[in-house]
Amino acid sequence: MMAQSKALLVLENFIGGKFIPCSSYIDSYNPSTGDVYCKVPDSGKEEVEAAVKAAKDAFPIWSSKCPLERSQILNKLADLIERDLEAFAQAESKDQGKTITFARTVDIPRAAYNFRFFASSILHHVTECTEMATMGCVHYTSRVPVGVAGLISPWNLPLYLLTWKIAPAIACGNTVVAKPSEMTSVTAWMMCKLLEKAGVPHGVVNIVFGMGAKAGEALVCHPDVPLISFTGSTLTAQRIAEKSAPHCKRLSLELGGKNPAIIFDDADLSQCIPTTLRSSFANQGEICLCTSRIFVQRGIYSEFLKRFVAEAKKWKTGNPSDPTVDVGALISKEHLEKVRNYVKKAQAEGARVLCGEGVDALDLPPGNQKGYFMLPTVITEVKDESCCMQEEIFGPVTCVVAFDTEEEVIKRANGVKYGLAATVWSSNVGRVHRVARRLQSGLVWTNCWLVRDLNLPFGGMKASGIGREGAKDSYEFFTEVKTITIKH
Numbered sequence: 001m002m003a004q005s006k007a008l009l010v011l012e013n014f015i016g017g018k019f020i021p022c023s024s025y026i027d028s029y030n031p032s033t034g035d036v037y038c039k040v041p042d043s044g045k046e047e048v049e050a051a052v053k054a055a056k057d058a059f060p061i062w063s064s065k066c067p068l069e070r071s072q073i074l075n076k077l078a079d080l081i082e083r084d085l086e087a088f089a090q091a092e093s094k095d096q097g098k099t100i101t102f103a104r105t106v107d108i109p110r111a112a113y114n115f116r117f118f119a120s121s122i123l124h125h126v127t128e129c130t131e132m133a134t135m136g137c138v139h140y141t142s143r144v145p146v147g148v149a150g151l152i153s154p155w156n157l158p159l160y161l162l163t164w165k166i167a168p169a170i171a172c173g174n175t176v177v178a179k180p181s182e183m184t185s186v187t188a189w190m191m192c193k194l195l196e197k198a199g200v201p202h203g204v205v206n207i208v209f210g211m212g213a214k215a216g217e218a219l220v221c222h223p224d225v226p227l228i229s230f231t232g233s234t235l236t237a238q239r240i241a242e243k244s245a246p247h248c249k250r251l252s253l254e255l256g257g258k259n260p261a262i263i264f265d266d267a268d269l270s271q272c273i274p275t276t277l278r279s280s281f282a283n284q285g286e287i288c289l290c291t292s293r294i295f296v297q298r299g300i301y302s303e304f305l306k307r308f309v310a311e312a313k314k315w316k317t318g319n320p321s322d323p324t325v326d327v328g329a330l331i332s333k334e335h336l337e338k339v340r341n342y343v344k345k346a347q348a349e350g351a352r353v354l355c356g357e358g359v360d361a362l363d364l365p366p367g368n369q370k371g372y373f374m375l376p377t378v379i380t381e382v383k384d385e386s387c388c389m390q391e392e393i394f395g396p397v398t399c400v401v402a403f404d405t406e407e408e409v410i411k412r413a414n415g416v417k418y419g420l421a422a423t424v425w426s427s428n429v430g431r432v433h434r435v436a437r438r439l440q441s442g443l444v445w446t447n448c449w450l451v452r453d454l455n456l457p458f459g460g461m462k463a464s465g466i467g468r469e470g471a472k473d474s475y476e477f478f479t480e481v482k483t484i485t486i487k488h
């Protein structure tokens, strides 16, 4: 499936059930070596037009199938992804820079599970009904698929986040045109090869590869795409909102975070420290849910910091395909530079870097010397106003600061433009409830991190997004509701 030795892997768009070559291509890099290894179609308006047409043509038949039939097809697709789990994991790790362990245990199992989950949940929705006896009327709601869904996904969890959109969209009876990130397109292309075998009719899932400003924007501006589900940066979301406004499109926007961890004196540090290391550095810190501001109550601040830094130093950075490695490569040279600059800026402002970037030596195998690697980095003595405490860094960098009171820490945790995820560590149940209610955050994890029930809403407040996704929320987003009244 993958290219032989040095031959470049060349991807093709998937439109109307066929792989179609493109007239121009973008170079895609292997982040762990810095080499170009893949060519990604540089699609534009023409390719998007063809994909939307194929999706429109497929809509009448797909949308009229019964949910059970669609459910069986989604389950079959999940089976096929699971069958090829190892090949998908290898490809995701090579394309994105993430460790093979993370791809094997998180990305690909979750991609398969996304299909399985929506295959099941689509069978269990009920609509509302009310009776108005005095008028001799019953009212009920009916939900129908919207049409062609435009799906735009990012590079950090490529197949995981793409399937989190495709699965509910097609389960609800929509057809889709998806555009994965130009930096991580390979696993989406591999999945296209499984669609026919799973029984997905031609035109139900179309994938157009290319740049955001060209292919992505053509999709956002297409008049026959009434709905856009986007995961990515807040800046791009603003552009998408602007460009789709003349069409009054329905938008779901899952954006960045500047997520706090609040650790009270009575926290169980034996649980808190390993989990907070994961929440800071998992997937190289390239998860919108990663912790990047750690507030520790004064009484345990020194102990926490000492233990946290000692453990962070044990995280092994290196070749992502080595199963003993904890931190792989960052997505691109530009992104690595951006993340490093945040550390430099913090130092210039007087903050202290306790481990990682600029402090410890990065020891890389010979084949990875040109890869985009960075050690887990812990910054302290940093002000709340600093850009490292305000802006999303999206790398293996976390800041640790002290606080005194509950009231104070809530205010400081809320003092950023984002509101995606927070973690609270305490054994006092009353306090946990009080704090969770007051945090401006779409998700609050207490004494844990990244434990998800896909039934429940996922999404952010403030600059972290608009809308929620989950069993019920995705169903509502990907369907139109109408109220029907019958008088007897």
Ligand code: ADP
Residues within 6 Å of the ligand: 152, 153, 154, 155, 179, 180, 181, 182, 210, 211, 212, 213, 215, 216, 217, 220, 231, 232, 233, 234, 236, 237, 239, 240
């Ligand atoms: P990042 O800045 O982290 O790379 P982006 O928000 O730019 O994140 O990217 C997320 C997704 O949005 C990618 O698939 C990207 O190609 C796409 N994208 C970027 N710019 C636009 C745009 N103007 N219109 C539509 N999609 C875009």
